[in-house]
Amino acid sequence: MVIGGGYGGISVAKALDDIADVVLVEPRETFVHNVAALRAAVDPDWTERIFIPYDGLLTRGTVLRDSAVRVRPTAVELRSGTRIVADYIVLATGTRSPYPAKLDVEQAADGAAKLRATRAELARADRVLLLGAGPVGLEFAGEIKSAWPDKAVTVVDPAADLVSGRFPDEFRAELRRQLGELGVELVLGTSLRELPGTDPGRTGGFTVTTGSGVEITADIWFPCYGAAIDTDYLGPELRPARRADGRITVTTDLRLPGQHTVFAVGDVTALPELKMARAAQAHAQVVAENIRTLLQGGGTLASYRPEEDAIVLPLGPKGGVTYASEVGVLGAGPSADLKGGLFLDMYLELLGAVVAR
Numbered sequence: 001m002v003i004g005g006g007y008g009g010i011s012v013a014k015a016l017d018d019i020a021d022v023v024l025v026e027p028r029e030t031f032v033h034n035v036a037a038l039r040a041a042v043d044p045d046w047t048e049r050i051f052i053p054y055d056g057l058l059t060r061g062t063v064l065r066d067s068a069v070r071v072r073p074t075a076v077e078l079r080s081g082t083r084i085v086a087d088y089i090v091l092a093t094g095t096r097s098p099y100p101a102k103l104d105v106e107q108a109a110d111g112a113a114k115l116r117a118t119r120a121e122l123a124r125a126d127r128v129l130l131l132g133a134g135p136v137g138l139e140f141a142g143e144i145k146s147a148w149p150d151k152a153v154t155v156v157d158p159a160a161d162l163v164s165g166r167f168p169d170e171f172r173a174e175l176r177r178q179l180g181e182l183g184v185e186l187v188l189g190t191s192l193r194e195l196p197g198t199d200p201g202r203t204g205g206f207t208v209t210t211g212s213g214v215e216i217t218a219d220i221w222f223p224c225y226g227a228a229i230d231t232d233y234l235g236p237e238l239r240p241a242r243r244a245d246g247r248i249t250v251t252t253d254l255r256l257p258g259q260h261t262v263f264a265v266g267d268v269t270a271l272p273e274l275k276m277a278r279a280a281q282a283h284a285q286v287v288a289e290n291i292r293t294l295l296q297g298g299g300t301l302a303s304y305r306p307e308e309d310a311i312v313l314p315l316g317p318k319g320g321v322t323y324a325s326e327v328g329v330l331g332a333g334p335s336a337d338l339k340g341g342l343f344l345d346m347y348l349e350l351l352g353a354v355v356a357r
Contacts, residue, residue: 001090002089003092004025004092004268005025005028006031006092007280009026010054011284012291013061015292017060022060022062023061024057024064025076026064028065028106029051030053032050032108034102036049037115041140054351056352057351070233073259076089087261088295089261089262091248091263092265092268094267095228096229122147122151125219126151127154128144129220130224132155133163133186134162134164135313142178142316154218155184156188162186162188163311170328171321175313175321178331182316192211193208194209196218196221205219231247238259240258241259252305254287265283266279266280271283273307274307286304289301311324318336320336
């Protein structure tokens with residue numbers, strides 16, 4: 001059984017569909033391609049495209065629209081009251097991030113309506129405040145400026161520099177250069193004394209002051225930081241693996257310590273690496289290989305080694321900065337070539353949907 005139908009969960013389920021009776025448990029109506037969520041918030045052509053049905057994912061297995069409320073080593077209790085016994089369990093429940101980086105609704109129609117409403121609010125605003133100079137805040141800034149070049153966009157972060165992680169100075173210098181060309185204002189090394197009085201994503205003028213005394217006037221704001229992790233579903237046998245921040249400790253073969261049949265993948269793990277879709281898929285490959293080995297009678301299990309920090313950070317459809325140790329730092333053109341389509345075709349194929357144009 002796979003708990004969670006995000007990037008890691010669908011990859012594990014697909015990889016084991018030929019050898020096991022897979023049950024994928026997911027409360028959302030469709031897969032949500034969150035990699036493209038920020039583009040969908042500003043570009044109407046993307047509003048519907050990020051919602052991909054689960055119908056074509058599995059041939060043998062089943063996608064069950066539900067959620068786990070208690071996971072034990074050999075069984076899962078669901079919100080609906082159903083209890084399912086499982087030989088192997090994969091925890092892939094991911095994290096929640098502030099909208100619009102991730103959508104917080106279960107129905108595709110509700111998600112699309114929310115994106116349209118956000119786009120309408122943004123269209124009415126002249127000045128946008130984004131809190132957080134990590135990948136989400138900077139990507140959103142680039143998307144907004146690409147859609148509405150004349151809007152003023154300010155990014156505030158208490159960190160002294162852009163994007164935490166093990167990246168070279170050249171990477172951040174190129175980010176600053178492109179953001180400067182877009183006209184994005186960066187206010188770093190300080191935070192707001194108080195949050196704006198308006199709700200996030202709603203147009204309404206306000207003025208806020210940073211701890212360093214800078215006054216910022218804007219019409220709309222969005223939080224672009226912080227990930228919430230919900231692993232309260234872990235039963236008593238599994239709870240020792242839960243850290244104080246909610247993430248789950250795993251062994252090198254991605255099992256929970258002391259457990260032979262319970263694995264975890266993706267953002268929910270406590271592995272020391274950037275939490276990104278590509279890492280979740282790498283976890284999924286190892287877990288699927290290990291479960292296959294166990295199903296076939298056992299043997300040496302594969303180990304996962306946390307990946308080096310690498311990123312393709314779009315700044316709108318035609319901009320962005322990339323870093324990976326094997327290629328170094330890449331600028332706008334190569335980054336747009338790498339991620340201009342936001343990997344949509346890859347996930348359409350994985351989910352058995354029609355390949356994008």
